Amino acid sequence: MKFFIDTANLNDIKEANDLGILDGVTTNPSLMAKEGITGQQKILDHYVAICNIVDGPVSAEVIATDLEGMIREGEALASLHKNIVVKIPMIPEGIKAIKYFSQKGIKTNCTLIFSAGQALLAAKAGATYISPFLGRLDDVSTNGLDLIAQIRTIYDNYTFDTQILAASVRHPMHIIHCAEIGSDVMTGPLSAIKALAKHPLTDIGLQQFLADHAKGNN
Numbered sequence: 096m097k098f099f100i101d102t103a104n105l106n107d108i109k110e111a112n113d114l115g116i117l118d119g120v121t122t123n124p125s126l127m128a129k130e131g132i133t134g135q136q137k138i139l140d141h142y143v144a145i146c147n148i149v150d151g152p153v154s155a156e157v158i159a160t161d162l163e164g165m166i167r168e169g170e171a172l173a174s175l176h177k178n179i180v181v182k183i184p185m186i187p188e189g190i191k192a193i194k195y196f197s198q199k200g201i202k203t204n205c206t207l208i209f210s211a212g213q214a215l216l217a218a219k220a221g222a223t224y225i226s227p228f229l230g231r232l233d234d235v236s237t238n239g240l241d242l243i244a245q246i247r248t249i250y251d252n253y254t255f256d257t258q259i260l261a262a263s264v265r266h267p268m269h270i271i272h273c274a275e276i277g278s279d280v281m282t283g284p285l286s287a288i289k290a291l292a293k294h295p296l297t298d299i300g301l302q303q304f305l306a307d308h309a310k311g312n313n
Contacts (some may be wrong), residue, residue: 099152099282101262103130110205114288119151121204121226121262121282122155123182124158134286139175146176154204154224157192165192173201180204180223185213190220197221204260206231214246218257224280228285230263231274244276267291276280 097118100111103126111117115243120143129135132141142155153176158166169181169192176218183189189205196203197220204224205217208234217225227246229239246259261273264283275282 096278098288099154099260099278100281100285100288101126101264101282103132103145105144108145111285111288112149116288117149117151118280119153119180119262119282120149121154121182122231123156123206127239130211136202137246138261139172142172142179142229143175147151151176151178152180152202152224153178154180154182154206156200156206157184160184160186160188162188162191162240165189166195169203171194176199181223182226185209185217190216193220193222197223206262209242210243211249214248218250218253218255222257224258224260226262227261228263229261229269230265231264232234232263240269240272240276243278247255247277259302303311 098116099119099121100108100117101121103122127138138234145153154174157165157238159165159168160161161185166182172204173179173180181196182204184193185205185207189236193205202228205222206226207229208214208225214225229243232239232242237292243259243261258279260280260282261278262282264270266280270281270287
């Protein structure tokens with residue numbers, strides 16, 4: 096499973112990349128605003144800064160909701176760097192835009208997926224990735240992992256090349272369950288990724304090893 100980090104914070108991206116396991120980055124307008132990055136040129140420059148840190152896919156989201164606007168913005172984003180993946184919302188005009196970009200060889204990430212039907216349409220249109228938001232589904236008393244499993248079955252039935260990118264990951268067990276189901280990618284915060292390395296028995300064992308080593312050297 097590929098590991099993406101879901102942030103616009105350059106320090107978090109650098110830290111995740113230094114772990115040696117980071118495969119890519121996802122961002123959105125909310126994450127940009129959280130870092131105080133506003134204004135079109137600053138946002139574009141920030142995408143390039145991210146691409147200069149991580150040698151992997153970087154999802155950059157369009158703001159337009161009309162076909163012409165999405166195509167115009169998407170082509171501008173794709174021209175920024177070879178690693179840019181154009182992030183398109185799951186709306187009818189978005190499906191048309193994904194089809195357009197797939198025919199042009201531009202990679203896309205269809206975002207705000209909340210149903211298997213939406214995932215099927217995005218794959219039919221040629222999306223490179225689809226982003227089902229499992230955490231947001233959990234927030235409304237719906238099991239987001241069930242959706243990912245359903246999409247996995249459908250994609251395997253028809254050998255779609257579209258990759259399942261589990262989004263809105265909140266904690267390490269989300270990551271583990273996504274790996275069990277067969278999600279191609281997960282994207283989440285640095286805290287969830289780092290938490291995978293933590294276990295109290297590891298800490299206790301290491302302390303004991305170090306204490307025994309110190310006794311042997313006395």
